[in-house]
Amino acid sequence: MKKWLAAGVMVLVLAGTLFLPGCARKDSAVKITLNEVAHSIFYAPQYVAIEEGYFAEEGLDLELVNGYGADKTMTAVLSGEADIGFMGAEASVYAYLEGAEDPVINFAQLTQRAGNFLVSREPMEDFQWEDLKGQEILGGRKGVVHILM
Numbered sequence: 001m002k003k004w005l006a007a008g009v010m011v012l013v014l015a016g017t018l019f020l021p022g023c024a025r026k027d028s029a030v031k032i033t034l035n036e037v038a039h040s041i042f043y044a045p046q047y048v049a050i051e052e053g054y055f056a057e058e059g060l061d062l063e064l065v066n067g068y069g070a071d072k073t074m075t076a077v078l079s080g081e082a083d084i085g086f087m088g089a090e091a092s093v094y095a096y097l098e099g100a101e102d103p104v105i106n107f108a109q110l111t112q113r114a115g116n117f118l119v120s121r122e123p124m125e126d127f128q129w130e131d132l133k134g135q136e137i138l139g140g141r142k143g144v145v146h147i148l149m
Contacts, residue, residue: 029061035073035082039066045088077104 036043049055055062056105065082067073070091078100085091089106096103124131 035065035067035076036086
C-alpha cells in the first residue's frame with residue numbers, strides 16, 4: 001500500500017511541476033517591436049486591437065513603429081531593432097539576393113489586398129482594364145508599377 005501511495009504522490013508532484021506553471025499569471029509582458037512599412041487603413045484592425053488593449057490582455061507589450069519604407073523596415077528586422085516587419089515580399093527577396101546571412105520568413109496575405117491603387121488624372125466613365133492597353137507605365141522603384149494615364 002505504501003508503494004502505491006508513494007507512486008501516487010510522485011505522479012501528483014510531477015504533474016504539478018509540469019502543468020501548473022502554465023496556469024500561473026504572467027507578471028511581465030513579452031516585449032515585441034512591430035515595424036510597419038507605413039501607416040495604412042489596411043491595418044485598421046491592428047490599430048483597434050492596440051487601442052482596445054487586446055495585445056496587453058494576452059501578455060504582449062507591443063511597440064508599433066513606422067518604418068517609412070520597406071528598405072528601412074527590412075533593415076530594422078535584420079539588425080534586431082524590430083521583431084516583426086510589415087512590408088511587401090520584395091524586400092525579403094532583395095535582402096536574400098544581397099546575401100543576408102539570416103533571411104527573414106514571409107507570411108503572405110496579411111491584408112488580403114496589395115494596397116495598390118489605380119488613379120487617373122481625369123474621370124473615366126465605365127472604366128475597363130482594357131483601357132490601360134497602350135498607356136505609358138512608369139516604375140516608381142523596383143517591384144512597383146505606376147501607370148500614367
